[in-house]
Amino acid sequence: MLVRASILAALLGTATCLPLLIRETPYTFVLFMFVAQPLLAVAFLFFTVKVFQDLRRGHLF
Amino acid sequence: MAQGLPRRQEVKRTRFFLPALCLAAIVVPAAAFAAGTESVIPKPHGWVGTTEEWARGLGIGFAILDLLILVAAFRSHRRTGESPASKQLLFVAIAVLPVGVVFFSYFHGLEASKKVGACGACHVMTPFVNDLRNPKSDTLAAVHFKNRYIQENHCYTCHSDYGMFGTVHAKWEGLGHIYRYTTGRYTMPIRINNPYSNLRCLNCHGTSQKFLDPAKHPKEDLPAMFSGKTSCIDCHGPAHPAPETRASR
Numbered sequence: 001m002l003v004r005a006s007i008l009a010a011l012l013g014t015a016t017c018l019p020l021l022i023r024e025t026p027y028t029f030v031l032f033m034f035v036a037q038p039l040l041a042v043a044f045l046f047f048t049v050k051v052f053q054d055l056r057r058g059h060l061f
Numbered sequence: 062m063a064q065g066l067p068r069r070q071e072v073k074r075t076r077f078f079l080p081a082l083c084l085a086a087i088v089v090p091a092a093a094f095a096a097g098t099e100s101v102i103p104k105p106h107g108w109v110g111t112t113e114e115w116a117r118g119l120g121i122g123f124a125i126l127d128l129l130i131l132v133a134a135f136r137s138h139r140r141t142g143e144s145p146a147s148k149q150l151l152f153v154a155i156a157v158l159p160v161g162v163v164f165f166s167y168f169h170g171l172e173a174s175k176k177v178g179a180c181g182a183c184h185v186m187t188p189f190v191n192d193l194r195n196p197k198s199d200t201l202a203a204v205h206f207k208n209r210y211i212q213e214n215h216c217y218t219c220h221s222d223y224g225m226f227g228t229v230h231a232k233w234e235g236l237g238h239i240y241r242y243t244t245g246r247y248t249m250p251i252r253i254n255n256p257y258s259n260l261r262c263l264n265c266h267g268t269s270q271k272f273l274d275p276a277k278h279p280k281e282d283l284p285a286m287f288s289g290k291t292s293c294i295d296c297h298g299p300a301h302p303a304p305e306t307r308a309s310r
Contacts, residue, residue, distance in 0.1 A: 003143070003151065007135045010155045014127045017166045021120040024173035025182045026239045032166055033236065040159045047155045 006046035013039030090121040113172040120165030127158040175217040183242045185251050192302045201300040223264050259286055262293045
Protein backbone atom coordinates (compact mmCIF):
# COMPACT_ATOMS: atom_id res chain seq x y z
CA MET A 1 0.00 0.00 0.00
CA LEU A 2 2.75 2.45 1.00
CA VAL A 3 4.78 1.60 -2.09
CA ARG A 4 1.84 2.15 -4.42
CA ALA A 5 0.94 5.44 -2.74
CA SER A 6 4.57 6.47 -3.01
CA ILE A 7 4.73 5.61 -6.73
CA LEU A 8 1.46 7.45 -7.38
CA ALA A 9 2.63 10.57 -5.52
CA ALA A 10 5.96 10.51 -7.36
CA LEU A 11 4.19 10.07 -10.72
CA LEU A 12 1.87 13.02 -10.06
CA GLY A 13 4.70 15.13 -8.63
CA THR A 14 6.98 14.55 -11.61
CA ALA A 15 4.13 15.08 -14.08
CA THR A 16 3.29 18.44 -12.48
CA CYS A 17 6.92 19.57 -12.82
CA LEU A 18 6.78 19.11 -16.61
CA PRO A 19 4.43 22.04 -17.44
CA LEU A 20 6.85 24.49 -15.79
CA LEU A 21 9.77 23.09 -17.77
CA ILE A 22 7.81 23.29 -21.02
CA ARG A 23 6.26 26.73 -20.51
CA GLU A 24 6.79 29.09 -17.58
CA THR A 25 3.58 30.85 -16.53
CA PRO A 26 2.29 31.91 -13.08
CA TYR A 27 0.02 28.84 -13.02
CA THR A 28 2.77 26.34 -13.87
CA PHE A 29 5.05 27.95 -11.29
CA VAL A 30 2.39 27.73 -8.58
CA LEU A 31 1.73 24.13 -9.59
CA PHE A 32 5.42 23.33 -9.22
CA MET A 33 5.90 25.21 -5.94
CA PHE A 34 2.75 24.21 -4.10
CA VAL A 35 1.73 20.86 -5.67
CA ALA A 36 4.69 19.10 -7.30
CA GLN A 37 7.20 19.55 -4.50
CA PRO A 38 4.88 18.48 -1.65
CA LEU A 39 3.86 15.43 -3.71
CA LEU A 40 7.48 14.44 -4.30
CA ALA A 41 8.22 14.99 -0.61
CA VAL A 42 5.25 12.79 0.34
CA ALA A 43 6.45 10.10 -2.08
CA PHE A 44 9.91 10.18 -0.52
CA LEU A 45 8.42 10.09 2.99
CA PHE A 46 6.23 7.05 2.20
CA PHE A 47 9.18 5.29 0.61
CA THR A 48 11.40 6.01 3.62
CA VAL A 49 8.70 4.68 6.00
CA LYS A 50 8.47 1.51 3.87
CA VAL A 51 12.24 1.03 3.93
CA PHE A 52 12.30 1.38 7.74
CA GLN A 53 9.37 -1.03 8.06
CA ASP A 54 11.27 -3.60 5.99
CA LEU A 55 14.43 -3.08 8.00
CA ARG A 56 12.53 -3.59 11.27
CA ARG A 57 10.81 -6.69 9.91
CA GLY A 58 14.20 -8.14 9.01
CA HIS A 59 15.55 -7.14 12.46
CA LEU A 60 18.15 -5.01 10.76
CA PHE A 61 17.12 -1.81 12.50
CA MET B 62 27.04 -24.28 -23.85
CA ALA B 63 25.35 -23.71 -27.21
CA GLN B 64 22.18 -22.49 -25.47
CA GLY B 65 24.08 -20.32 -22.97
CA LEU B 66 25.80 -18.12 -25.54
CA PRO B 67 22.75 -16.38 -27.06
CA ARG B 68 21.36 -15.83 -23.53
CA ARG B 69 24.62 -14.16 -22.48
CA GLN B 70 24.52 -12.02 -25.62
CA GLU B 71 20.91 -11.06 -24.80
CA VAL B 72 21.92 -10.02 -21.28
CA LYS B 73 24.79 -7.98 -22.71
CA ARG B 74 22.42 -6.33 -25.19
CA THR B 75 19.96 -5.48 -22.38
CA ARG B 76 22.77 -4.10 -20.25
CA PHE B 77 23.80 -1.85 -23.10
CA PHE B 78 20.27 -0.96 -24.21
CA LEU B 79 18.91 0.24 -20.84
CA PRO B 80 21.66 2.80 -20.02
CA ALA B 81 21.59 3.95 -23.66
CA LEU B 82 17.81 4.50 -23.42
CA CYS B 83 18.24 6.41 -20.15
CA LEU B 84 20.98 8.56 -21.65
CA ALA B 85 18.87 9.25 -24.73
CA ALA B 86 15.84 10.17 -22.59
CA ILE B 87 17.95 12.82 -20.83
CA VAL B 88 20.22 14.13 -23.58
CA VAL B 89 17.80 14.27 -26.54
CA PRO B 90 15.30 16.74 -24.96
CA ALA B 91 18.19 18.77 -23.52
CA ALA B 92 19.88 19.07 -26.91
CA ALA B 93 16.57 19.79 -28.65
CA PHE B 94 15.77 22.66 -26.28
CA ALA B 95 19.29 24.02 -26.41
CA ALA B 96 19.35 24.02 -30.19
CA GLY B 97 15.75 25.05 -30.80
CA THR B 98 15.92 28.66 -29.59
CA GLU B 99 14.37 31.28 -31.82
CA SER B 100 16.33 34.44 -32.36
CA VAL B 101 16.66 36.97 -35.16
CA ILE B 102 20.36 37.43 -34.52
CA PRO B 103 22.51 34.57 -35.86
CA LYS B 104 24.35 32.53 -33.25
CA PRO B 105 28.15 32.27 -33.25
CA HIS B 106 29.82 29.22 -34.75
CA GLY B 107 29.69 26.25 -32.39
CA TRP B 108 26.71 27.58 -30.41
CA VAL B 109 25.34 24.84 -28.14
CA GLY B 110 22.71 26.84 -26.26
CA THR B 111 22.69 28.64 -22.92
CA THR B 112 22.94 27.08 -19.45
CA GLU B 113 19.26 27.83 -18.91
CA GLU B 114 18.26 26.05 -22.14
CA TRP B 115 20.33 23.02 -21.17
CA ALA B 116 18.85 23.04 -17.66
CA ARG B 117 15.38 23.11 -19.15
CA GLY B 118 16.12 20.24 -21.53
CA LEU B 119 17.84 18.19 -18.83
CA GLY B 120 14.87 18.81 -16.52
CA ILE B 121 12.48 17.49 -19.16
CA GLY B 122 14.81 14.54 -19.80
CA PHE B 123 15.01 13.65 -16.10
CA ALA B 124 11.23 14.01 -15.73
CA ILE B 125 10.52 11.74 -18.72
CA LEU B 126 13.03 9.18 -17.49
CA ASP B 127 11.54 9.31 -13.99
CA LEU B 128 8.01 8.80 -15.35
CA LEU B 129 9.18 5.82 -17.45
CA ILE B 130 10.95 4.21 -14.49
CA LEU B 131 7.97 4.82 -12.19
CA VAL B 132 5.59 3.17 -14.65
CA ALA B 133 8.01 0.23 -15.07
CA ALA B 134 8.39 -0.06 -11.27
CA PHE B 135 4.63 0.06 -10.76
CA ARG B 136 4.08 -2.70 -13.34
CA SER B 137 6.89 -4.79 -11.90
CA HIS B 138 5.48 -4.31 -8.37
CA ARG B 139 2.01 -5.36 -9.51
CA ARG B 140 3.27 -8.44 -11.35
CA THR B 141 5.93 -9.85 -9.06
CA GLY B 142 5.39 -7.97 -5.80
CA GLU B 143 8.40 -6.62 -3.98
CA SER B 144 11.66 -7.80 -5.51
CA PRO B 145 15.21 -6.45 -5.17
CA ALA B 146 15.03 -5.18 -8.76
CA SER B 147 11.77 -3.26 -8.20
CA LYS B 148 13.16 -1.79 -4.96
CA GLN B 149 16.27 -0.57 -6.78
CA LEU B 150 14.10 0.97 -9.49
CA LEU B 151 11.92 2.64 -6.87
CA PHE B 152 14.94 4.04 -5.05
CA VAL B 153 16.15 5.65 -8.28
CA ALA B 154 12.70 6.90 -9.26
CA ILE B 155 11.62 8.25 -5.86
CA ALA B 156 14.82 9.30 -4.13
CA VAL B 157 17.36 10.08 -6.88
CA LEU B 158 15.77 11.34 -10.10
CA PRO B 159 13.23 13.72 -8.45
CA VAL B 160 16.19 15.62 -6.96
CA GLY B 161 17.39 16.31 -10.51
CA VAL B 162 13.88 17.17 -11.73
CA VAL B 163 13.30 19.64 -8.87
CA PHE B 164 16.78 21.15 -9.23
CA PHE B 165 16.41 21.78 -12.96
CA SER B 166 12.80 22.97 -12.54
CA TYR B 167 13.94 25.49 -9.94
CA PHE B 168 16.84 26.58 -12.08
CA HIS B 169 14.68 27.03 -15.16
CA GLY B 170 11.76 28.54 -13.22
CA LEU B 171 13.88 31.12 -11.43
CA GLU B 172 15.84 32.06 -14.55
CA ALA B 173 12.73 32.26 -16.74
CA SER B 174 10.92 34.36 -14.11
CA LYS B 175 13.47 37.15 -14.68
CA LYS B 176 12.39 37.61 -18.29
CA VAL B 177 9.97 40.27 -19.51
CA GLY B 178 7.73 37.53 -20.92
CA ALA B 179 7.33 36.03 -17.45
CA CYS B 180 6.20 39.39 -16.02
CA GLY B 181 3.87 39.87 -18.98
CA ALA B 182 2.34 36.42 -18.46
CA CYS B 183 0.02 37.98 -15.83
CA HIS B 184 -2.65 39.95 -17.67
CA VAL B 185 -2.46 42.79 -15.10
CA MET B 186 1.06 43.46 -16.37
CA THR B 187 0.09 43.60 -20.07
CA PRO B 188 -0.22 47.45 -20.25
CA PHE B 189 3.20 47.80 -18.62
CA VAL B 190 4.84 45.34 -21.02
CA ASN B 191 3.04 46.84 -24.05
CA ASP B 192 4.29 50.29 -23.04
CA LEU B 193 7.79 48.91 -22.51
CA ARG B 194 7.85 47.53 -26.06
CA ASN B 195 6.25 50.60 -27.62
CA PRO B 196 9.01 52.46 -29.54
CA LYS B 197 6.94 55.67 -29.47
CA SER B 198 6.56 55.67 -25.69
CA ASP B 199 8.74 58.04 -23.67
CA THR B 200 8.32 56.46 -20.24
CA LEU B 201 11.53 55.57 -18.43
CA ALA B 202 10.92 51.85 -18.86
CA ALA B 203 10.37 52.20 -22.63
CA VAL B 204 13.45 54.42 -23.06
CA HIS B 205 15.60 51.85 -21.24
CA PHE B 206 14.12 49.01 -23.30
CA LYS B 207 14.33 50.51 -26.81
CA ASN B 208 17.86 51.86 -26.30
CA ARG B 209 18.99 48.54 -24.78
CA TYR B 210 20.34 50.30 -21.68
CA ILE B 211 19.66 46.94 -20.05
CA GLN B 212 20.63 43.92 -22.14
CA GLU B 213 18.10 41.42 -20.80
CA ASN B 214 15.75 40.77 -17.86
CA HIS B 215 14.56 44.37 -18.10
CA CYS B 216 11.77 44.28 -15.46
CA TYR B 217 13.87 42.25 -13.03
CA THR B 218 16.97 44.45 -13.31
CA CYS B 219 15.07 47.61 -12.24
CA HIS B 220 12.75 45.92 -9.73
CA SER B 221 15.23 43.93 -7.67
CA ASP B 222 17.73 45.18 -5.13
CA TYR B 223 21.35 44.32 -5.66
CA GLY B 224 23.46 41.82 -3.75
CA MET B 225 22.59 38.32 -2.60
CA PHE B 226 19.73 39.26 -0.29
CA GLY B 227 18.30 41.67 -2.84
CA THR B 228 17.87 38.79 -5.26
CA VAL B 229 16.41 36.54 -2.57
CA HIS B 230 14.01 39.30 -1.52
CA ALA B 231 12.95 39.87 -5.14
CA LYS B 232 12.30 36.14 -5.63
CA TRP B 233 10.31 35.96 -2.42
CA GLU B 234 8.21 38.97 -3.44
CA GLY B 235 7.76 37.48 -6.90
CA LEU B 236 6.46 34.26 -5.40
CA GLY B 237 3.94 36.35 -3.44
CA HIS B 238 2.89 38.11 -6.67
CA ILE B 239 2.38 34.77 -8.40
CA TYR B 240 0.36 33.42 -5.46
CA ARG B 241 -1.85 36.54 -5.26
CA TYR B 242 -2.36 36.58 -9.04
CA THR B 243 -3.28 32.89 -9.21
CA THR B 244 -5.69 33.13 -6.26
CA GLY B 245 -7.09 36.52 -7.36
CA ARG B 246 -6.05 38.30 -4.13
CA TYR B 247 -5.14 41.67 -5.60
CA THR B 248 -6.86 45.00 -6.24
CA MET B 249 -6.82 47.13 -9.36
CA PRO B 250 -5.08 49.36 -10.28
CA ILE B 251 -1.95 47.59 -9.11
CA ARG B 252 0.65 49.76 -7.41
CA ILE B 253 4.26 49.31 -6.40
CA ASN B 254 4.51 47.88 -2.88
CA ASN B 255 7.18 50.25 -1.51
CA PRO B 256 8.51 53.60 -2.76
CA TYR B 257 10.97 52.96 -5.59
CA SER B 258 14.53 53.07 -4.26
CA ASN B 259 16.98 55.50 -5.91
CA LEU B 260 19.75 53.00 -5.22
CA ARG B 261 18.42 50.81 -8.03
CA CYS B 262 18.97 53.68 -10.49
CA LEU B 263 22.26 54.71 -8.95
CA ASN B 264 23.69 51.21 -9.19
CA CYS B 265 24.11 51.81 -12.94
CA HIS B 266 23.95 55.60 -13.30
CA GLY B 267 25.69 56.60 -10.05
CA THR B 268 29.21 56.49 -11.46
CA SER B 269 28.46 57.76 -14.99
CA GLN B 270 29.91 61.10 -16.06
CA LYS B 271 26.44 62.27 -17.07
CA PHE B 272 25.20 61.78 -13.51
CA LEU B 273 28.31 63.25 -11.89
CA ASP B 274 28.19 66.41 -14.07
CA PRO B 275 27.49 69.24 -11.55
CA ALA B 276 25.47 71.11 -14.17
CA LYS B 277 22.94 68.26 -14.20
CA HIS B 278 23.10 67.08 -10.60
CA PRO B 279 24.52 69.79 -8.27
CA LYS B 280 26.72 68.39 -5.52
CA GLU B 281 24.50 69.81 -2.77
CA ASP B 282 21.56 67.76 -4.12
CA LEU B 283 23.42 64.45 -4.04
CA PRO B 284 22.87 63.62 -0.32
CA ALA B 285 19.09 63.99 -0.79
CA MET B 286 19.28 61.63 -3.79
CA PHE B 287 21.39 59.08 -1.96
CA SER B 288 19.12 59.11 1.08
CA GLY B 289 16.00 58.84 -1.07
CA LYS B 290 14.52 62.20 0.01
CA THR B 291 14.51 63.22 -3.65
CA SER B 292 13.33 60.55 -6.02
CA CYS B 293 14.98 60.13 -9.44
CA ILE B 294 11.51 59.55 -10.87
CA ASP B 295 10.35 63.02 -9.72
CA CYS B 296 12.46 64.58 -12.50
CA HIS B 297 13.03 61.68 -14.91
CA GLY B 298 9.64 59.95 -14.72
CA PRO B 299 7.14 58.63 -15.31
CA ALA B 300 8.58 55.13 -15.13
CA HIS B 301 5.40 53.51 -16.44
CA PRO B 302 2.09 54.78 -17.83
CA ALA B 303 -0.27 56.35 -15.28
CA PRO B 304 -3.12 54.09 -14.04
CA GLU B 305 -5.79 55.94 -16.06
CA THR B 306 -3.88 55.52 -19.34
CA ARG B 307 -2.74 51.95 -18.82
CA ALA B 308 -5.78 50.33 -20.44
CA SER B 309 -5.34 52.21 -23.73
CA ARG B 310 -1.64 51.36 -24.16
